[in-house]
Amino acid sequence: MSADNPIQSTEPARDRARKLRAVLAAGVVLGLGATLTLAAWNDSEYARGTFSAGAFNLEGSTDGTSFSDHATAGAAATLGFTVNPANLAPGDVVYAPFAVRLAANTSTDASVTVAAVTNTGTVTNVTYALVRTTSMTCNAAAVTGGTVVIPAGTALSAIGSPTGWTLTKGSPVTNAGSTVFLCFAVTAGAGLVQSQTGSATWQITATSTS
Structure with a gap:
């Protein structure tokens, strides 16, 4: 079949487009995961009680x-x-x-x-x-x-x-x-x-x- 056959020239282009979209989609997921990790903040509070016995006599x-x-x-x-x-x-x-x-x-x-x-x-x-x-x-x-x-x-x-x-x-x-x-x-x-x-x-x- 000749090189200018439109069917033969179109299929590889579609395959490349699907692969590109898959790679881009994967890149979006990885990017979102990195954003969530960076946004994890931590903070703490501490409380202390001191106890002493009274005197009784x-x-x-x-x-x-x-x-x-x-x-x-x-x-x-x-x-x-x-x-x-x-x-x-x-x-x-x-x-x-x-x-x-x-x-x-x-x-x-x-x-x-x-x-x-x-x-x-x-x-x-x-x-x-x-x-x-x-x-x-x-x-x-x-x-x-x-x-x-x-x-x-x-x-x-x-x-x-x-x-x-x-x-x-x-x-x-x-x-x-x-x-x-x-x-x-x-x-x-x-x-x-x-x-x-x-x-x-x-x-x-x-x-x-x-």
């Missing part, structure tokens, strides 16, 4: 002035009864004040209660009452006018269901908190036996409220 006093820690039964404060409790007779009532507060630098308020009482020795037929008062004065009148924590007639070996109270931290916290005054009233019963001896140790527990 309950302290007590037998005179309302000098406060210190009595953190174990072995280091219990000795109550100063108004009548010698070592020479009780049936019907005797003896009184002893105690005060508690939150120590300086305590960072939270507290709820307080009598948590336990433990006895030693052989004393029986002895009961007591515990009230909150407005001062270190602890006598029959203070008990009558006080707020009951543990009611009269409670056995020396029991606490029943004591009424708790709140202690407020110092303001600023570098100061000691407000003082709560307590009054113990111990009564010897009619059945008190001669020559008995023993002791009672009360545990007063404070729990932070925040």
